[in-house]
Amino acid sequence: MTTQVIVLNGGSSSGKSGIVRCLQAVLPDPWLAAAIDSLVEAMPASLRASDAGIEFTADGGVNIGSEFRALEAAWREGVAAMARAGARVIVDDVFLGGAASQERWRGALAGLDVLWVGVRCEGTVAAGREIARGDRARGMAASQAELVHRGVAYDLEVDTTHTESLDCARAIAARTE
Secondary structure (H helix, E strand, C coil), rough: CCCEEEECCCCCCCCCHHHHHHHHHHHHCCCEEEEHHHHHCCHHHHHHCCCEEEECCCCCCCCEEEHHHHHHHHHHHHHHHHHHHHCEEEEEEECCCCCHHHHHHHCCCCCEEEEEEEECCCHHHHHHHHHHHCCHHHHHHHHHHCCCCCCCCCCCEECCCCCCCHHHHHHHHHCCC
């Protein structure tokens, strides 16, 4: 079976988005990108700073509420529906719940050929990227660097600490054939 979905999991500022863009350039067929950041941006502003939605704390923490969970579940099912309809999809996510987050994806993607990829980056390097980006609360990258990988099983892991996004993408692309 040919890979239908590539799931990239890594902390904030680990390099997932850059890898997605490179994958779209190097893979021979068109692949859609489905990023958790896009889901957050698509939510009403009232859910981007509330107990029911998603809240980013000043120290880089992330609090998830019930409304966010419901919309996130619908989004996962939508991503899976696109793959079942024939689209190839690259998911860019942050498994704040570690293994529990992966299990939610496994449920949605059941029956599809999925390549699970861990995107690692040393916390100090990710923290430097976070500062350079300027659009994240300081501390988010360092706090998520290891947290998101706890209990998660991967087919492949890449590390962007010293490896460029293009090289990571090529390694991932080689596993989709």
